[in-house]
Amino acid sequence: MPQKKQSLMITKQAHWFAYLVPALLFYVFFMAYPLLDSLRLSLYTGNNAANRTFVGLQNFRTLFTDDQISTRYWGAFSNTWYFFFIHLVFQNCLGILFAVMLTNEHMRFRQVYQTIMFIPTTFAVLVTGYLWKLILNPVWSGDFFVSIGLPFLKYPWLGDTKTALTCVSLVSCWQWLGIPTMMFVAALRNISEDLLEAAKIEGAGPFQTFWRIKLPLIKPVVGIIAVLTFVNNFNAFDVVFAMENVNGAPGYSTDLIGTLFYRYGIAGQHPIGIPDAGLGAAIATITFLILLCGVVPTLKKTQGGK
Amino acid sequence: MNSSIKRQNRHVTSHLLMIVWMFVVLFPLWVLVINSFKTRLTIYDNPFWIPRKWNFQNYLTVLQDGDFLTYFKNTLFVVVISLVIVTLVSSLAGYALVNWKNRASKFFYFFFIAGMMLPIKIASIKLLEITRNLGLLNTIYALPPIYVAMGIPVAVFILTSFIREIPEELTEASVIDGANSFKIYYLVILPLIRPALATVAIYNLIPFWNDLWFPLIFINEESQKTLLLGVTRLFGQYQTDWSKVLSVLTLSAVPVLALYLAMSQQFIKGVTAGAVKG
Numbered sequence: 001m002p003q004k005k006q007s008l009m010i011t012k013q014a015h016w017f018a019y020l021v022p023a024l025l026f027y028v029f030f031m032a033y034p035l036l037d038s039l040r041l042s043l044y045t046g047n048n049a050a051n052r053t054f055v056g057l058q059n060f061r062t063l064f065t066d067d068q069i070s071t072r073y074w075g076a077f078s079n080t081w082y083f084f085f086i087h088l089v090f091q092n093c094l095g096i097l098f099a100v101m102l103t104n105e106h107m108r109f110r111q112v113y114q115t116i117m118f119i120p121t122t123f124a125v126l127v128t129g130y131l132w133k134l135i136l137n138p139v140w141s142g143d144f145f146v147s148i149g150l151p152f153l154k155y156p157w158l159g160d161t162k163t164a165l166t167c168v169s170l171v172s173c174w175q176w177l178g179i180p181t182m183m184f185v186a187a188l189r190n191i192s193e194d195l196l197e198a199a200k201i202e203g204a205g206p207f208q209t210f211w212r213i214k215l216p217l218i219k220p221v222v223g224i225i226a227v228l229t230f231v232n233n234f235n236a237f238d239v240v241f242a243m244e245n246v247n248g249a250p251g252y253s254t255d256l257i258g259t260l261f262y263r264y265g266i267a268g269q270h271p272i273g274i275p276d277a278g279l280g281a282a283i284a285t286i287t288f289l290i291l292l293c294g295v296v297p298t299l300k301k302t303q304g305g306k
Numbered sequence: 307m308n309s310s311i312k313r314q315n316r317h318v319t320s321h322l323l324m325i326v327w328m329f330v331v332l333f334p335l336w337v338l339v340i341n342s343f344k345t346r347l348t349i350y351d352n353p354f355w356i357p358r359k360w361n362f363q364n365y366l367t368v369l370q371d372g373d374f375l376t377y378f379k380n381t382l383f384v385v386v387i388s389l390v391i392v393t394l395v396s397s398l399a400g401y402a403l404v405n406w407k408n409r410a411s412k413f414f415y416f417f418f419i420a421g422m423m424l425p426i427k428i429a430s431i432k433l434l435e436i437t438r439n440l441g442l443l444n445t446i447y448a449l450p451p452i453y454v455a456m457g458i459p460v461a462v463f464i465l466t467s468f469i470r471e472i473p474e475e476l477t478e479a480s481v482i483d484g485a486n487s488f489k490i491y492y493l494v495i496l497p498l499i500r501p502a503l504a505t506v507a508i509y510n511l512i513p514f515w516n517d518l519w520f521p522l523i524f525i526n527e528e529s530q531k532t533l534l535l536g537v538t539r540l541f542g543q544y545q546t547d548w549s550k551v552l553s554v555l556t557l558s559a560v561p562v563l564a565l566y567l568a569m570s571q572q573f574i575k576g577v578t579a580g581a582v583k584g
Binding site: 013015016017018019020022023024026027029030031032033034035037038041048049094097098101104106107109113114115116117118119120121122123124125126127128130131132134135140141144174179182183185186227231232234235237238241258261262265266277280281284287288291295299 | 317320321323324327328330331332334335337338341349350352353354391394395396398399401402403405406407408410411414417418421423424425426427428429430431432433434435436438451452454455456458459462487491512515516518519523534537538541548551552555558559562563566567570573574577578
């Protein structure tokens with residue numbers, strides 16, 4: 001008897017699946033399947049189905065043992081981590097600081113600050129990248145800096161291997177800071193008034209309230225922001241494309257995994273110009289594994305119950 | 307008394323810090339706009355101050371060139387189509403995920419949500435092949451399906467949590483009247499979730515409008531280029547004339563910026579919606 005009732009329930013419920021079909025079609029065909037199949041393609045060579053042959057782990061072997069390719073890969077790998085690290089420090093320190101200010105009710109013009117702070121985020125990375133490239137060009141702005149008594153600013157920031165990556169990273173931070181800040185603002189606003197009131201009555205100062213109450217409560221958001229930054233930075237491409245070029249000039253010092261992937265897998269390396277889909281898929285597979293290893297533990301640690 | 311003065315002082319530092327950051331944010335944009343009204347040569351004197359003589363020729367040249375308007379139309383088409391499809395299919399999915407109460411529904415929910423953490427870019431090798439096989443390479447029609455797939459995870463997330471909040475009494479009446487589930491979706495749910503649909507659209511507007519990667523790898527044909535891809539072309543073409551480059555950059559950024567300034571609070575809410583409710 002209960003069995004029958006249950007099966008009746010299932011048939012009655014199953015029509016809901018029909019509502020999922022349109023979304024599933026797009027999502028499976030243009031996201032899930034290409035993603036998984038890209039992993040499979042890392043074991044093949046050849047650029048299309050007709051001339052594709054199975055080569056096992058050959059692509060990975062090339063990536064890690066070929067003199068030139070492995071040098072480029074590890075260079076891009078460490079550059080990407082550096083790029084990520086700068087974002088993490090910048091976003092968490094400045095983002096939380098600004099968010100605490102913007103949630104202070106006694107502070108005037110909060111709305112105005114918030115609105116302006118978010119403007120760069122609405123711009124394309126390409127646009128701000130080109131723009132900063134001009135501003136940092138010593139031929140254009142150098143004489144002005146000298147004339148206002150800041151001659152040390154006249155410097156080929158983007159042309160020197162020592163400074164280029166830092167400049168590119170900071171421009172990217174400048175562009176995106178609005179998002180983590182607004183997330184922190186939203187999280188801080190969610191903290192109950194009673195809790196803060198209670199802390200005040202107990203005699204907690206603003207610093208104590210911040211470290212002991214606010215920070216632990218916004219930890220989940222810190223986790224989400226770290227994950228989003230991590231995922232985005234391992235795919236960053238536009239900012240280097242705009243400010244330097246797809247080769248990560250000067251001397252590959254701004255080469256990121258994103259630009260490396262583009263050169264090897266999509267556009268083809270400069271002298272030959274033929275993309276190697278297998279090698280590209282191998283790079284994508286490793287990125288996928290790195291993201292998985294980074295994202296899952298971070299979410300587990302910071303999201304508590306979930 | 308003493309503490310109130312202290313509090314005032316603390317605000318002074320806060321305001322100072324904010325003003326410094328506002329300067330850092332706005333200064334490049336100021337540079338962008340004022341220099342777009344200079345000429346190829348006058349751009350070199352007084353880089354950070356207004357032009358001695360305002361020059362509107364750059365904008366006229368760019369707009370009369372014709373290509374720019376083609377790029378603009380292409381992007382507008384791609385973005386609008388993608389936003390309509392993504393809100394539509396995700397609202398249907400969210401509606402089902404809330405009402406379908408069993409294990410499979412939970413599985414599909416997490417299947418969709420997982421995409422939030424997976425960047426679609428790493429699937430590019432396969433997407434390139436799929437696009438080629440569908441015969442969409444070098445056309446703008448290659449882009450909407452990918453943008454829709456890209457937008458679905460967050461859209462499903464936002465819409466499911468929104469639909470879940472709708473009190474059951476509102477739908478029960480229609481059930482008693484004998485309305486089927488699609489009628490309920492169309493007549494009851496859809497009007498109620500309009501604010502959430504707007505949030506979803508805003509959330510996706512910026513990444514769709516500002517995407518460079520997929521147009522770059524799919525489209526080579528001049529008439530099919532999107533705005534940003536066109537900007538890279540014009541950047542190469544006008545390379546020796548920065549004032550013209552800057553007017554192209556300004557024109558490409560104005561639509562989203564204007565929309566943002568008109569409804570900044572909704573934008574900020576939309577962009578943070580994906581993370582905060584979790």
